[in-house]
Amino acid sequence: MKTVKNKEEQILIRITGQDRPGLTASVMEILSRYDAQILDIGQADIHSTLSLGILIRIDDMHSGQVMKELLFKATELSVHIGFEPITDDQYENWVSRQGKNRYILTLIGRTLTAGQIEAATKVIASQGLNIDSILRLTGRISIRYPDKNVRACIEFSLRGTPQDQSALQNNLMMLSADMGFDFSFQKDDMYRRMRRLICFDMDSTLIQTECIDELAERAGVGKQVKVITERAMRGEIDFKESFRQRVALLKGLDVNVMQDIAEHMPITEGVDRLMEVLKRYGYKIAILSGGFTYFGEFLQRKYGIDYVYANELEVDEDGKLTGNYVGEIVDGYRKAELLKLIAQVEKVNLAQTIAVGDGANDLPMISEAGLGIAFHAKPRVVANAQQSINTIGLDGVLYFLGFKDSYINA
16 A cells, blocks of 8 residues: 655745744744754844744645744744745745855945945846845944944845946946945855965055155155155056165165164054954965065064065165165066965965055056955056955955954954
């Protein structure tokens, strides 16, 4: 005699209301009693308000009783519960979508407004991407005791394939400039989750000055050098030639002034926090700078940085700068070569690397890295970088890496 197998069906359960310990366990106790299979589950909790979704598969002989018991339990727990039948075709259509590309959109600002989020999500929707989840990465903001360094970051998990990724990037970039927020749009793959090497420019990135300008001021040639520096950072003249011209103007400066400059370098907002977190979680850190090794090594000792590549100034026997340099100039192309070399030495895939800088000579390494970030950068650099940070400090990099304040501060 044949055994007739009960027909099975899918039911989507939605529970909303005040969160409390043991709520999920109470629901699962009922479902387990009837041997329900959990096909999907997700929960969000905003200000202790719960939104829980559970998709179950259960035989139709028991589904009515399960819903009845869940309704009683919902009344007991003072939460709202709803049920929606999901057909086999609907379920299979959902399953087929799991192979689609996934992306992460990160929005950052001192604060984020509904208008900014509306504009960014409209761009996402116009590209046919669906938002699967929304996560706040930054801590809760006190309205009673405001912090001058307050920041807000929201991460959107997206599913689908952009119809035109270049247009998406350009539209987000225009919104970013017009509405005053930063963004990152990255493919959500294992490389994004396993970044291992981060390379920084130094001047105007890790520190809020150009060391060559500081040296020039001490040498009495500040105005001449600053003009050349600005032209080089905008990409208007060749970096190597500009470097030679500027170094030549420093001839005769006493090398001892470098210590005073180093000890008073203005560190960029967020650097202390960023370095502490990167070291704690095992990142390899490099300074790749068109500046000078003396200052790079000062930061290396301060933060435990693993690699420093910069330019060496020549000093005569009287302790004066000769106006020359020693070795190969670290320009933009050399920075990109060094990034690849360090990645090779550390056995890190290029897709796991990060590069952060502000000037035109940083573009080659920003383009080469798996994640390239323009930081408070010149317009040309922002226009050519996939990600940029302009509204907050350098620790904003952590949010592009997916770090959450609650984890960092634990």
